[in-house]
Amino acid sequence: DIQMTQSPSSLSASVGDRVTITCRASQSISNYLNWYQQKPGKAPKLLIYAASSLQSGVPLRFSGSGSGTDFTLTISSLQPEDFATYYCQQSYSPPQTFGQGTKVEIK
């Protein structure tokens, strides 16, 4: 199975901050990497697919980059509604594993 490792596991940031979350795959997954946002008690929401493609309706402050084994999710200017947990997921091969999550909290 492909292991996905996110860092950090949690972070504290202020509104307006630039936030970067990284995700590393245990083997090359090309660009088969997705990012999801989850708020408490809610289903995950797709933000980025294929490493860098912004899902329709997602604000432009979210961006993704990377290929191979190393990937990044960036929020250019953190907004109050962005405080949530973020997960990466590889869709290169089954099982389509998720990272352990990164919780973004208010500083």
Added chain:
Amino acid sequence: QVQLVQSGAEVKKPGASVKVSCKASGYTFANYGISWVRQAPGQGLEWMGWISSYSGNTTYAQKLQGRVTMTTDTSTSTADMELRSLRSDDTAVYYCARRYRYGPYYFDYWGQGTLVTVSS
């Protein structure tokens, strides 16, 4: 609009089975597959498997092989996930999610989740 509506919460005893349903609307069901993802309390997301709505082909997580069965009914645009021989560590919120039949593969719409509690 695309919607995935799941069946309601369940409480089961260890050793029992549970079936969770996911009714799709707002898109051509056969053009997409359905993936199932679960989340134990306070934990991360776990991919359980996937079923093609057009062929019925399935791929299951190895750890669930032999205990899980995923099916679809194209006449009602419904996907079902049955988990057998339930254990306490199967307690989780179970989600269905839509996945396009062609890559790149991602889950763009999700059901609201179904809480399954396994307790004696």
